[in-house]
Amino acid sequence: MKLMSSFLFLFLSVFLLNSCTHKEKLIPRDVASLQANGGMEGIWFLQGTSSTRGPYNGELELRRSNDGTFNVVRAVTYINYFFDGLKVQEIWTGKAVATGDSVTITYDIRQGDFITRLGNQKREPSDFRNPVTVISRFVASPAGLATQFADKKVSNYSEWITTRRDLEAKPLWVNERKNLDAKGPRIPLAVRGVINLFKLKIGYDKDPLVKSYKDRPEFKDEHPYIVFDPTDFEFYRTNKDIIRVVNKITDDISITESVVKRNAYSPTLAEKANGFDKNARDFHINEAGMLSHAILDDNGHLISYQYDGDAALWTGMYVGSQAMRYLATKDSTALQNVRKSVKGLITLLDITGNPQEFARTLAAYDPKTPIPEKWHRGTGKYENLIWLEGGNNDMVKGITHGFLWASLVIPKSDTEIWNELRDKSRKLIDLRVMQEKPQNRPAAYGLAAYITGDQGFKDQYVKSYSTFKVKISGYSFDTTFYWHGSADWSGINLGVVGDITDITLADLLGQNKIRDQLRERLMDSWVTYEPAQRHLVTLAAYGFAYKHGTRGGNFRSESSDTRFVSALWQSVWGLREIPYPRPNLDVSIDHSLRPDWCMSPIPRLFWKAVKKPEPPIDFFYQGLYNYPVFELQAFSSNFVWKDSAFLYQTSHSKGVENSGVDYLYAYWLAKYIGVNNVD
Template identity: 80%
Template sequence: MKHMSSFLFLFLSVFLLNSCTHTEKQIPRDIASIQATGRGMEGIWFLQGTSSTRGPYNGELELRKSNDGTYNVIRVITYINYFFDGLKVQEVWTGKAVATNDSVTISYDIRQGDFITKLGSEKRQPSDFRNPITVLSRFVVSPAGLASKFSDKKVSDYTEWITTRRDLEAKPLWTNERKNLDAKGPKIPLVVRGVIKAFKIDIGYDKDPLVKSYKDRPEFKDEQPYVVFDPTDFEFYRHNKDIIRLVNKVTDDISITESVVKRNAYAPTLDEKAKGYDRNTRDFHLNEAGMVSHAVLDESGRLVSYAPDGDSTLWTGMYLASQAMRYLHTNDTEALQNVRKSLQGLMTLIEITGNSKEFARTLAVYNPANPVPEKWHRGSGKYANLIWLEGGNNDMVKGILHGFLWAALVIPKTDTEIWNELRDKSKKLEGLRIIQEKEQNKPAALGLAAWINNDSSLKERYERSFNTVKNKIGTNFDTTFYWHGSADWSGINLSMVGDITDIMLADILGNTKVRDKMRERLMDAWVTYSPARRHLLTIGAYTFAYRHGTRGGHFRSESSDDKFQKSLAESVWGLREIPYPRPNLDVSIDHSLRPDWCMSPIPRLFWKSVKKPEPPIYYFYQGLYSYPVFELTAFSSGFLWKDQAFGFSEGHAKGVENAGVDYLYAYWLAKYAGISNVD
């Protein structure tokens, strides 16, 4: 009905516009000769024009006949004197056209709002997202060719004309490649259905007015989640790095910003982005104590200070691993120096508390001009220049274990001082409270100490430790689940990091039985989450399990080699979608304002309703669409692989930049594994 109404509007517009003009006009010779060819207006026309806000432009207008008697239109124009952050700005509009003897009438539907709701002081209205603007352009004969004047009804007035024509190319000037990929997964068991239903009743989910407003949507009824995959303009940006392309949008600062982030994802090669993130993390995010931090920047992008990240221990361990893999791949001494610095930070976490059972969550430099914040403490002795955050927990200890492992792989034994400290700190891991309380961490702690210290007695204890944590390597320990878009997203990354540590240690220590069981566990996790296309998990599963021949019963019953190879080929898009640089903007995003967005019938993290006080209802909202990184998580995420896949809203305050450890870990892991299509 929408397309039919657009056609009707277009034909009525042609009728009304023609009824107000003279029927006899002198047609210029070049226009008349084109009409005489019998092809009418079909072809690609050279286009020139002027915008009231951005000045002159050049471009092309493609008119391609369609089966309904109209023309499919693609308008591509690039501004001559207008630039945004030094980049050219290009508009691509698509529409339908009707031609008469001496005129062409074109109708375009362009969006007023896409996903950014606020950028600085500029704001979109909710109606901007629901109501596209129909732009009507009528070309009539003029001395310069067919000319038109029109407005986008929001920002700019346009005057443009078309003159010479060339033949159509095999492919249109622009193609929309955006698609929704099925992310549903297996049928939900009845017992799980009962649990979900109980939680929904407890929080009043189905009675919530916003949730109820989506109950008649087909995807809501079918519990059908989608991953939105949009490779559109990837090839264009790789060959046109100096252009920002806006597609079917009103051209203003918000729309340009949306397009800039996509351009920054697709224009650089993966290697160029890795170089950028390696340099940026070293200079702006690895604080004086060696911990990954947020960067506080001034208006010129200069570093003002480091802002602590509460999850820094995990990110620092993964950053160290990325630099170790970088060193193994490139032999770059700078990468090795980054390993040394971040390892020193991880080792300090264990020592600075003064309590052999506790480790710090992160570190920062002590500033006597500022009071020590709540839950922070000042170090003593050689650590008096630092403050530390209490609360080292199960999640964070995995960063220490992972970091110690990768550091020991690459730091030369000739670095006597750092190796002596590493040996000492590795032996203290077992005594940490969280290792004692969470026995699944004990094998890694004992295994690291055994390997780093070359201690056979510790190795025996490492092997015996698996007898007391059978669930760690047995089928009963499988806590992975994915129910039609609902999962413990941060837990996926955490489990993968722990599994990689265990697999590598078991391999180093020659415990092939444990290694192979852990490889199967990692492959089982991949099978569970494969519908959601968690690209880092795919790369990790390939590196440490699949390429070693591991498949597993879960894999053989529910997946296949063809599916895995397809997923592996797709995983490169997980890297391509991440922009460099990270946007550092005062911005708000809300995809739920889009007319094609839909609420999920399954609450997000529904089991969290047992928390007291119970979270508000909006805490449980999630969508059925997982958007590309450059349309959501790139703007605000500190580590996108832990974020929920089906989120829809984010916000960020300008001045605080997130690190790029998520990109670096995935990129250097792919290089370490020798994945061939990482360009």
């Protein structure tokens, strides 16, 4: 009904304009061609002026459609208006009706997309639900066909078209955004029962917000989607000085949304790696070698480091990234980075003074600042540092990972670090977490065996695997699962780190049987997570299993080489979606305000309902749409590979910058394992 009303208004407008046109009025020769049959179709040169951003020029494409109207693409670039030194281009698409010497165009423009607040500027909820319908009526004038119109929010426009050229094979702009199926296999009845019990416990189905989506088709079908948007990738690669604002009211918020996408697609992957490598070294690796957030002033200068409570894991992955960078490039700077940060990992084991415990991270001691809760000051040679207690299963994987990669690149002639690696690899075995979490023992024994060359450790390594219950496809402690958009997302990243460590150690120690079973387990994990497109899993599976000929039982029964190659191609897009630089803004985002968003019928991390106290109901909310990194995670995530895939809200305070080590790890992994097309 709304569409019919719009077209009725459009045709009535044209009729009224036509009836008021003076038939003997002299019009320019180029415009007169409109009166010829089909003369309107083509790409017209367009000029105009905005009341807020000044003059612009561009093109207006009119391409005849099957219903007798024209599909319109309006592409204009402002001449004197710049945003952060970049030109601003508007792309609007719409429908046109032409009669005689006039043409009427209708555009539906979004008022709100996903940013709800930028500094003191805010969107209203209604902005996301209600597009603005812009009517542009071109009539004859001495300058050509001219029009005046307003976007009803920010700007008034005056523009005209004159000369025309032929259509190109493709329209001036094409929307390539699409939803990819992420549902996965049917949920087993036993799992369904567990999910329903947790839903009942937290009252999920009775929650008013959840109930408001119960009639949506994707809700009924429990159907999640990945939103893939490669639109304008090629444009940004060849037009690095332009921001495209597409079908939106052009203001600071919509331009900012577009800038982040531009910063994802404009730089090459190598350019982003160079930027993040320099940022990490200059702003994010603190005095003790640990990965940190950077507190920056308005000019981008470092004020101080802010600790990250999971730094043991991220620093281990940083060491891995720099070791792979060194192996791929022989860049001595990468080797220096490995040295600095592996010393930080070594200190985590020494500074507690307790052989069974290790620290989560380190920071410089400031006598003017009180030591925070759960932090402690080091003693002796570590009195200039403070350390955070709570080293656990997750963090120890960062230490073993970092020690392994450091041992692969640091020359044996560097006796200081090698002596420490030998000593600390022995100490890893005595950590409390090795007794509490037996799945960590093989890596500890294997690392000690490789670094020290002690046959006794190698025997213990083999024995530690023989005590595990063996599955057809690899060893136990494999808790992979994916049920219609629900998974242990941070555990997936942790699993990848552990798999790379374990497979590499087995290979180095010549334990081919163990290595091959571990490779099969990794391929089984990939099959589980294939619908969710966890790009880091795909890269790891390719480099440490697939390219060595491993497929796995689950792969042979449920997947194919064609599907894997497609996923590997898609993983490169995962890198492309990460912008450089990361936006450092005072911003809030809420995709649930979009009219096409839908709540998931399955609670997020539903097993967390057993926690005491029970989390609030909104803790369990998640959507059915996984948005591109440049539309959500880029604004606030410190590590995209561990984030929940179907989150929809985030916020960030200006001045706190995340490191980009997530990008570096995936990029240098891809280069190290020889993934093609990493450009």
